[in-house]
Amino acid sequence: QSANHEVGTEQPVARAAELCAAAGVPLLVDAAQSLGWGPVPGGWSLLTASAHKWGGPAGVGLLAVRKGVRFAPQGPADERESGRAPGFENIPAIVAAAASLRAVRAEAEAEAARLRVLVDRVRTEVPRLVPDVEVVGDPARRLPHLVTFSCLYVDGETLLHELDRADFSVSSGSSCTSSTLTPSHVLKAMGVLTEGNVRVSLPAGTTGAEVDRFLEVLPGVVAEVRDRLGAPAATAPSPAPRASLVVDSLGRRCPIPVIELAKVIGEVPVGSTVTVLADDEAARLDIPAWCEMREQEYVGEEPADRGTAYVVRRLT
Template identity: 55%
Template sequence: MSPRDDAPAVPAVDDRGVTHTTAPAAVRRVVLDAGGRAPLLPQARAAFVEALDQGWADPRRLHAEGRRARLLLDGAREAIAAVVGARTEDVDLAPSHTTALHTAVLTVARGRRRAGGDVVVPTVERAAVLHAADTAVASSGGRRVDVPVDGLGRVDVARMVDAVGQPGVALAALQHANGEVGTRQPVAEVHAAARRAGVPLLVDAGASLGHADVGDAWDVLAADAGDWGGPAGIGVLVTRRGVRRSPVAPEDEDRWFPGGVSVPAALAAAVALQVAHADRDAADAARRALVDRVRARVAAEVPDTEVVGDADDRLPHVVTFSSLFVDGEALVTALDALGFAVASGSACTSSSLEPSHVLAAMGVLTHGNVRLALPRGTRAEDVERFLDVLPGVVARVRAAGGVDGL
């Protein structure tokens, strides 16, 4: 990463009491937070710039420029379909991952309203899925059926299978892996049960596609281009043939996502996915080793800290830990000042000030949380430097809060 050249100036007071502003020392930035917004891959950037010249027109227009844009857009859909094992016509591009998830839940629930109004969701699904399920059942008169998870964040398979087999279920949802703690879910077993029950399964692969094999155990698949090194503003929704859906938005030429998406962004997203897919095994091995190192050193060197999620059956690049007597926002801010960009699994880093529903559902510590999602190319020496400073940072944050001597 490049040196930090946008740090604020630092005020200083001299011996005469006069305040001066001095430039801060350069801090080399190390990004360890690529969840949902990974650095744009160079190949994707090049594709985006090229498409600004070739695909600027409205792909719905009939003139040559519009037809050229349509070819680029359809090519992007074809490339994404090839990676996920679907037909091009099954792939829709959304203006965001959140919009893709909302649309998946609402349109499938509406399309299957004659089958029932219930939506089955594990308690660790993304808030976008949980909120969309609430909206769907409020309209249908059904119920949101919550299925618990274990201490690793993995859904209770027996209870999930039982829930999807009950009468009146319109849709079941299950993430491929949890983007907050990395734990992979038993998608194949749940999909088999849903198929026996005739219930479509929505699989959220927003944290997985481009990093792990998402398989074919799904009926509806959602993903996030920003997570695999594509541009922000492109979500993916893939629907298998035979899944009944009904639009919930006003009528538009773009049936599922009125207004469409940026053609340059769509092409860049597809190129980034192809690059990530081709490089997946090597990137998996490199980042998995780094995450193993983080898990081991944090557990051994930071007192009263819990590393959460499955240590083995997990995403290769995600690791989360929580420290007692530490405010998560304060910890993220302190690390940022030292040049490390990390995230907190707790929603208290947003305006809601609420603890993470994922960690709460797991029954683990919800505060003092740090989440790492390592981008491709993360250097071992940067991870080691982060681990070297972490114990001292945690100790200082604790001391500032009146807790010392741990």
């Protein structure tokens, strides 16, 4: 990927191309998310993109093959396009895709500078306005219109539903798996919180007033969802410490196991452990991420009769 679709981080394509060239390996670059903002640098071999990403017609894909790169299409082929196309092309849509890309690129520099300011505002203000939020992705080497953050103690799907009711269309998790309710493989690879994830993509023409309204609505929405799930308050007093304990969250989806862990961590002495029993796969990702955010020690997993036992040691 020239830039990650989920968190917007730009990837070192030129460096990857150098390594591939030295090894005699062709490099295929997915430029769908970035091509509307500018050319992809580096000596890539093949480049793909999708017109709908820059406002062109849906259903039109782009494949660029650099001169000198050997290319053999897979699947049905005939004499059209040197064997690269299995049937008749939609010429009007292809022309529209090229025209729309040219039009978008003509304004890309100015629009990118404008949207980057708005995204910077979201990246700065969301952690200030909403407790227990993690903004992910490189803060500087990124696309100008994307920002992703994760809210602790929040179910992502519920949060999206409430934001939709407030007239904000955002997404959660990887765009390619958002309908499966599975943890984002991108966030999993980054080692950050996967639950309560919000991916905001600002379309061209987004105004400062619209971003201000989003920042005004978001804290109340997150607070309402957390309250509904029984999440601990940010300033909740800790009860008197007691011995190490076990939290049974079997049969409950994340973020409930993390919420239950947060509720009781203050009840054990520093140095003692809390064991969370859970059978939701997301717990394997979110409990270590919570420990990182809360400066607690994630000891690891232990076998259990049902599900998995996740052991956390209190450090603070």
